[in-house]
Amino acid sequence: MEVKDYGLSRVSGRVLDGPTNPMVTPLLTDLYQFTMAYAYWKAGKHQERAVFDLYFRKNPFGGEYTIFAGLEECIKFLANFKFTEDEISFVCESLAGSCEDGFCDYLRGLDCSEVELYATPEGSVVFPKVPLLRIEGPVAVVQLLETPLLNLVNYASLVATNAARHRFVAGKSKMLLEFGLRRAQGPDGGIGASKYSYIGGFDATSNVAAGKLFGIPLRGTHSHAFVSSYMSLDEIVEKSLRSSDGSSSCEDFVSLVQTWLNKIQWSNSLRNVFGETNQSELAAFTSYALAFPNNFLALVDTYDVMRSGIPNFCAVALALSDLGYKAVGIRLDSGDLAYLSFEARKFFCTIEKEFGVLGFEKMIITASNDLNEETLDALNKQGHEVDAFGIGTYLVTCFTQAALGCVFKLVEINNQPRIKLSEDVSKVSIPCKKRCYRLYGREGYPLVDIMTGENEPSPKVGERILCRHPFNESKRAYVVPQKVEELLKCYWPGSSGKAREDLPPLKDIRTRCIDQLELMRPDHMRRLNPTPYKVSVSAKLYDFIHFLWLNEAPVGELQ
């Protein structure tokens, strides 16, 4: 691979690495961005200054909010935007016969030094129609950025939102684990899911690569295959285990486990509750405990949860306890999770009472198996004893809605505002280079987002502001904000010399997301019939939109 001169990434004082996925190059775009760039260049129009907004039209998952994510990757992409010779040759060949040499020279010189990118901070709660990104620069360059920016924002925001919704249903006290790598849409579908689920409020992931790349806490113990790979306790050769404090050693941990299993089976409270447990499972648990005496968490549903998995687990956990180790808990991966979690908890309580092992009843119960918002909600309604949820397929593939529809619209070129019309009003774009604000009410809740023209005075605290629906004449309201927050900040000044917002560490983005969700009025957040959050434009921008609209729309003739 050619070594790139990451020129601009060093311009602004600080080196910015490239995107996490090295496949994110300037070629990760649609061919038409290059045909347009060529046509602009051929017409001498390529340097015209254009402003594009990136936004979505509808919140996903039937909800009324979205989490914005993907910004850091966008900035890293801009910072390292530079064509290799190899890429330039490929592009020029792809333009089939039409490509003049001068265009190759043009591509050779391209970077994002003339581009400015303004964005809502990553991890923010965001709403339809309000730009998440505003990108300004030479029209040909900004067009080339369209596809990669959409790609980097769409899925990131979708999965962060999905994670936030799962967190909302699960409640704050539960541990949420992302387990989706195997079902994700490709390798970095998996890596992206881990990163953006964490932003959306998950606690940990099973994805080791994501743990290494982003410092996300890792979780995982063993699978059914591990259990069925054992046949019997005879397979365990090395049977000794040192006590937790190192002071003594148990020479035959296997016998200790068997003794405990016997004691449980014939105890007063558990007599006749189960018969012979599965021995390959017992062997697997024992072996696992010998490897991880400090971190013993067992998958208990390979054969039969209550008649084999739980008794086997308890025998091993009690043996560990004799040596000063505290077992962590169990995982359930099938069956009626609510019922099984209750039964398991009862069993743990009985053990605690029967054998006086303090804290045994607090054993962590993890549940997995095709969980999603609905099943979490159903579990809550039934009641359950689950402490942690492992969520995979539905989270990472965003199964109920697999795409967010962010679009990238030209709103101004050469200081001329542009509007994109459509017979479908929801698809009409809001023209002009804009500023965007969030207005907060007396109770601290965000009340409304408002977009204004770039040069309008900003809304002020305590001042009465008319907020208008961008397209519906009759929808308008006065607001007296208690707090005004400007939403778009400069994250990529190019070489303009403007100040640049720092890219915060992942943990801070996650905290921002959690804090912002906390701040929302509850009726916007509920799963059933949530109230739409209001998005508005200033009176001046409203008038301008409608002036432009009338100007551009053809007048029909009914026949």
Next chain:
Amino acid sequence: MEVKDYGLSRVSGRVLDGPTNPMVTPLLTDLYQFTMAYAYWKAGKHQERAVFDLYFRKNPFGGEYTIFAGLEECIKFLANFKFTEDEISFVCESLAGSCEDGFCDYLRGLDCSEVELYATPEGSVVFPKVPLLRIEGPVAVVQLLETPLLNLVNYASLVATNAARHRFVAGKSKMLLEFGLRRAQGPDGGIGASKYSYIGGFDATSNVAAGKLFGIPLRGTHSHAFVSSYMSLDEIVEKSLRSSDGSSSCEDFVSLVQTWLNKIQWSNSLRNVFGETNQSELAAFTSYALAFPNNFLALVDTYDVMRSGIPNFCAVALALSDLGYKAVGIRLDSGDLAYLSFEARKFFCTIEKEFGVLGFEKMIITASNDLNEETLDALNKQGHEVDAFGIGTYLVTCFTQAALGCVFKLVEINNQPRIKLSEDVSKVSIPCKKRCYRLYGREGYPLVDIMTGENEPSPKVGERILCRHPFNESKRAYVVPQKVEELLKCYWPGSSGKAREDLPPLKDIRTRCIDQLELMRPDHMRRLNPTPYKVSVSAKLYDFIHFLWLNEAPVGELQ
């Protein structure tokens, strides 16, 4: 980044590159694969020879077939499976306090030389329960491969199947273009979609990176933003265009276009059909034609298809025709595509007749805008004049079913067959290291897939074979095959010295897929209530499954 010693990738005589996405490393796996590897290692069990099957349980999209894809990436992954020091340190830290140094040494020495991988050829039509991959090797290594292999196969097969289904509805004669990069689940969700849609029968993609990586034909022209970036024809400064054969030059192509627009507007057949067309659109089309006179395809719905886009397009196309160029066609991206395609075709026919421009009526009509299987089907039912479809979101995110549920099950260890039980019969695994065959009937159609034990004699042409449903006693049938095809071939022999199947070029995989689909009995393929294709086991394997099942299942007591 550390430079890896891609040791094994050179062993088998030929160098195999790493996976397309450099993020596909041995760390792209679930943490529990490492905790299990450690536990196996600690128990001295890590070298035990295990056999795992990778398969799915249910065809996606409510259909009765699936396309297997992702194999090449799996093999490239195996060939380059090697830990860097950095990765080893990270893994050992992640095993939190439990990790002995010997395990690091073990990881250091790991590669896939002791692994063998058997697979159905990529691009094959495949069915539930039959292994797509059979992987044999030391249990600890094969477990580490589970997550990445699932990740590489699941989405690849899902999107290839989705593409094949779109092709089935669209029909063979239509051009199918993959336009999904911007909505894909992350960067290589996009790249993977392009590759695997191509395998599934698409003709081209808009994704330039995928074009470069895989040699897939590229398509694309311009967007709405290009149209609205123009204000008027005055913007076009360089107005000259050489004729196609280079013999002459038109000094003012803009005037030529205007002349043609006038002629159309006042022609006998088109008088009063439209009024003044949008001038920014006309300028954009003219400018685009000046850049791509050989490849003029215009997006005609920015303002009004019939009153502006089509007349403007025709004016430019006729002007090009004067200079010996043949315009390509139009793209429709909104509105009633069936209706608009008819109207557009009518307009083209009228132009051909009115001005005697031969072939003008054959102008290619491309349609896009949230197309999917349903909308293609609806368009077919209404009738339409569309020649090419651009399909994005629904194709690449597999919107109607965003995940394929491939699983990876232990079927044998130390020559002992293993079964995974479940209260849900469809989740019971089929034990034993198996061979798999496809049996063909007299009419050339595949009749049934059959799995046998590894050492059973293979089914023979003309011989009567009893095929049994693996779990349903009463479902069985005799088959006399006219052709027998063994499904699993050795694609990764490790260092066993066995012969290795070549990885065919992408085009051949695509051809295989198209040919195999062609061969299927039509009732398996139809969209509504397709007939399930039969998947069976030999009588001997059937008996063995049920013997093992009874052996492992706990006997309950009703209380």
